[in-house]
Amino acid sequence: MAQGLKIGVGGALGRMGRAVTGMVLDREGSTLAGRFDRPESPADADPTPLADRETVLAASDVVIDFSTGPATAALADAAASRGGPALVIGATGLTAGEDAAVLRAATRVAIVRSGNYSVGVNVLAGLVEQAARRLPPEIWDIEVFEAHHRRKVDAPSGTALMLAEAAARGRGRPLTDLVLPLRDGVTGPRPQGGIGLAALRGGGIVGEHSVMFAAEEEIITLSHSARDRALFARGAVEAALWVAGRPPGLYDMVDVLGFREA
Numbered sequence: 001m002a003q004g005l006k007i008g009v010g011g012a013l014g015r016m017g018r019a020v021t022g023m024v025l026d027r028e029g030s031t032l033a034g035r036f037d038r039p040e041s042p043a044d045a046d047p048t049p050l051a052d053r054e055t056v057l058a059a060s061d062v063v064i065d066f067s068t069g070p071a072t073a074a075l076a077d078a079a080a081s082r083g084g085p086a087l088v089i090g091a092t093g094l095t096a097g098e099d100a101a102v103l104r105a106a107t108r109v110a111i112v113r114s115g116n117y118s119v120g121v122n123v124l125a126g127l128v129e130q131a132a133r134r135l136p137p138e139i140w141d142i143e144v145f146e147a148h149h150r151r152k153v154d155a156p157s158g159t160a161l162m163l164a165e166a167a168a169r170g171r172g173r174p175l176t177d178l179v180l181p182l183r184d185g186v187t188g189p190r191p192q193g194g195i196g197l198a199a200l201r202g203g204g205i206v207g208e209h210s211v212m213f214a215a216e217e218e219i220i221t222l223s224h225s226a227r228d229r230a231l232f233a234r235g236a237v238e239a240a241l242w243v244a245g246r247p248p249g250l251y252d253m254v255d256v257l258g259f260r261e262a
Contacts, residue, residue, distance in 0.1 A: 006033035007240050008060035008085070010075055011067030012050060013037045015151075016090060019233035020064050021048070027237050033060040038071070058080060062240040063129050066090035073098040076105035084112040086243045088236050090117060092161075093154025106250040112243045114253040115158025116233030121209065122253045124224045125166040128211050131220065132170025137193035140213045147200040147208040153200040159209050164195050167211065 007024045011017040012035035024032045032048060034056035057063065057078060062085050066077055072091040079087055086109055089102065105111060116122070132142065146169070156164075161175075168175040169192065180194040181187075190196075210223035226232070235249040235253065242256045 004029045004031045005241055005244050006059060006061045007237070008033045008056040008063040009035040010053070010056075010063055010065030011037060011071065011091075014066060016066035016232065018148075019229050020066065020236055023230065023233040023237045024064075027234075029241060030237060037067075047116075053078065057085060060085045061244050062086045062088060064088040064090070064240055065235050066236070069094040069098040072099035076102045076111070080105035080108040084109055086240075086246065087112070088239045088243060089113040090232070090236060092158030103250065108246055109248055110243050110246040110251065111249070112239040112251045112253070112256060114239070115160075115162040116207075117232045117239060117253060118224070118226065119235060119253075119257060120231075121224050122160055122257055122259065124209070124211075124222055125163055125254075126259060127188040127222055129166040130165055131211075131213055131222065132167040133172075134170075135213050135215075135220075136189060137171060139215050141190060141194070141196075141215075143196045143198065143212045143214065145198045145200075145208075145210045145212070147202070147205050149204050149206070150201050152201060155201070156197045157199065157207070159207065160197055160199065163209060163211050164197060167195050188243055 007030050012021060020036055020232050021032065024030050034051045035048060036053045043093035065087065066070055069091055072089055072094065076087065079085060089111060092115055102111060102113060102134055120256055144164045146157045146159050148157055164179065165175050168178050170186045171178065178193060178195045180196045206229055210221055213220040239253065239256045243251060
């Protein structure tokens, strides 16, 4: 059998980096090209030693990165300057400047970026968009709720924003026009048609997301519960297998799963 797709792993010492590394090693059709983390990162007990970023880039067909916004922006710039490899980006909470770096890099290399690599969550986003399209805003309020472990540093989560964006698409307007400010103090009545977001942090919660459509007489709730972060690692590896050899551009899991409407 051929060696398979050579996949590098960025943010390798993080919880997701470790999960992705294990998935790459177990997945038929892929091989671990190398892994890297911050230059000051201590050595760990993994049998595959850490390498520097440039070494891993040179050895990889695709790099999967679940790290921080600054590290992701630097990785995108480095890959673009080399003309490869392709990237699968899982970092959330990017600043405008970091997001711009990813967009620039996508003109030179193929990049898959998603707030969530779960198949179930991406199906949920499609259902949310369809529901928002059919439930009139003068009757139905939309609230997006998410909960994650105490170590997560950004809020709302990338997945919550993805679901809110799906709801906004269903209503035919940009999320920036519809998102409601965080509630604190005397906020007054809820604005018609707005989309609210709420976040909880605690314990070891892997990921809980729900979207509530609330009318006066009834409530519809669409939800997803993650039980093991291996599901995100599996989706990221599938995205890597899909994006290899694609032309430059910015893709997401809707493209990977073939859900994109013509």
